Amino acid sequence: MSHPVESHPAFPILIGDIGGTNARFWILTDAAADPLQFPNVRTAEHSGIEAALAVDVFSKTTIKPRSAILAIAGPIEGDDIPLTNCDWVIRPKSLIAELGFEDVIVINDFEAQALAIATLPEDARETVGSLSSAPLASRVVLGPGTGLGVAGLLRARDTWFPIPGEGGHVDLGPRSDRDFQVFPFIEQIEGRISAEQILCGRGLVNLYRAVCRADGVEPAFTDPADITAQALSGVNKQASETLTLFVTYLGRVAGDMALVMMAKGGVYLAGGISQKIVPALKRPEFRAAFEDKAPHSTLMRHIPTFVVTHPQAALAGLASYARAPQSFGLATAGRRWRR
Known part of the structure; x- marks a missing residue:
C-alpha cells in the first residue's frame, strides 16, 4: 500500500x-x-x-x-x-x-537528539574508546541530565528513523561485590531502582549519598557539579568512587541500548553532564562495562562510542x-x- x-x-x-x-x-x-x-x-x-x-x-x-x-x-x-x-x-x-x-x-527532545546524531560531523563529537569512525548504521543516543533520555535511530531503506522511548526507566541492578554494598542505600521509587535513579544529575547525588552511607561517612556535597569537580580532581574519595561507579553504570546501560538497537553505527552520549565528565568516560571503566555483554562481547568491541560536543x-x-x-x-x- x-x-x-x-x-x-x-x-x-x-x-x-x-x-x-x-x-x-x-x-x-x-x-x-x-x-x-x-x-x-x-x-x-x-x-x-x-x-x-x-x-x-x-x-x-x-x-x-x-x-x-x-x-x-x-x-x-x-x-x-x-x-x-x-x-x-x-x-x-x-x-x-x-x-x-x-x-x-x-x-x-530526544528525538531531536537522534536527528542530530544522524548528521553530526566528526568535529562535534569526542571519541570514547579506540574506535573513531561510525558506520552508516543504526545508532543510539543517551543523555544524563535532569533525567536520563534515550532514543534510537534506525537506518533502513536509505532513511533515518528516530525512535523515541523511555529507556531511561529500565531496571538497573547490582553486579559486583561493591555494588551489593552500595545499592541497598540508593533511594528507590515504588520498590525499584531505574537507570534514571542513578544516571542523571539528582541520580549522581543519590549515588554519592549511597557510597557515603556504605562507607559510614557523612556526605559533604549536595550539588552534582561539586561532586563531579571533587571527583575529577581526586580530592574526595567518595566523590571519586561515585563518578567511577556512575560511568560504569552508564556503560552498562549504554551497552544494553546498543544491543536492543543493534547500534553498529555507534552510541552517543549527549547533554551537559556527558560533556563535563569526558575525562572520566575515557578511563577504562566505561568501555569495560559497555563491552561486558557475554556472549556478545566481541560484537560490543566493534561498536563505537562518542560524546556529543555540539553546544546545541x-x-x-x-x-x-x-x-x-x-x-x-x-x-x-x-x-x-x-x-
Whole structure:
C-alpha cells in the first residue's frame, strides 16, 4: 500500500529546543541558509512560549516564520502539551491563532537528539574508546541530565528513523561485590531502582549519598557539579568512587541500548553532564562495562562510542530535518497542527 507524502513545512521555519530551564530558538529562512540564532531564553522569566517568542525572538528580527518545529522535554498527547520540568504548556493551536504560524510540529527532545546524531560531523563529537569512525548504521543516543533520555535511530531503506522511548526507566541492578554494598542505600521509587535513579544529575547525588552511607561517612556535597569537580580532581574519595561507579553504570546501560538497537553505527552520549565528565568516560571503566555483554562481547568491541560536543545538538538535528524532511522517517501523526 502506498502512503501519501506529507507536505514539507514552509520556510521561514522557527525551530526550538525547550527544556525545563532553558529554551533555545533558531530561524531558518531557507534550506541553504545558516540559521539565525537567538540567545538562550530562561523559561522561568516568561509565562509561556508565546510571551517568550514575542520578547526574545520576534522583537529582534523582521523575519516572520510560517512554520515551527519544536522539541520539548515532555510527553505529547493532545492539544495542550505540558513540559515536565517547567510551568509552560505548549498549545500549537494558540501558536497558530495568536502568532500566525501556518504549521506546527512538536516532537520529543530526544528525538531531536537522534536527528542530530544522524548528521553530526566528526568535529562535534569526542571519541570514547579506540574506535573513531561510525558506520552508516543504526545508532543510539543517551543523555544524563535532569533525567536520563534515550532514543534510537534506525537506518533502513536509505532513511533515518528516530525512535523515541523511555529507556531511561529500565531496571538497573547490582553486579559486583561493591555494588551489593552500595545499592541497598540508593533511594528507590515504588520498590525499584531505574537507570534514571542513578544516571542523571539528582541520580549522581543519590549515588554519592549511597557510597557515603556504605562507607559510614557523612556526605559533604549536595550539588552534582561539586561532586563531579571533587571527583575529577581526586580530592574526595567518595566523590571519586561515585563518578567511577556512575560511568560504569552508564556503560552498562549504554551497552544494553546498543544491543536492543543493534547500534553498529555507534552510541552517543549527549547533554551537559556527558560533556563535563569526558575525562572520566575515557578511563577504562566505561568501555569495560559497555563491552561486558557475554556472549556478545566481541560484537560490543566493534561498536563505537562518542560524546556529543555540539553546544546545541538538538537544534542542529531539527535543522537537518527542516532542510530535508524526506531524509527522515519522522512520524508526525498526532503531533502536527496546520491552519
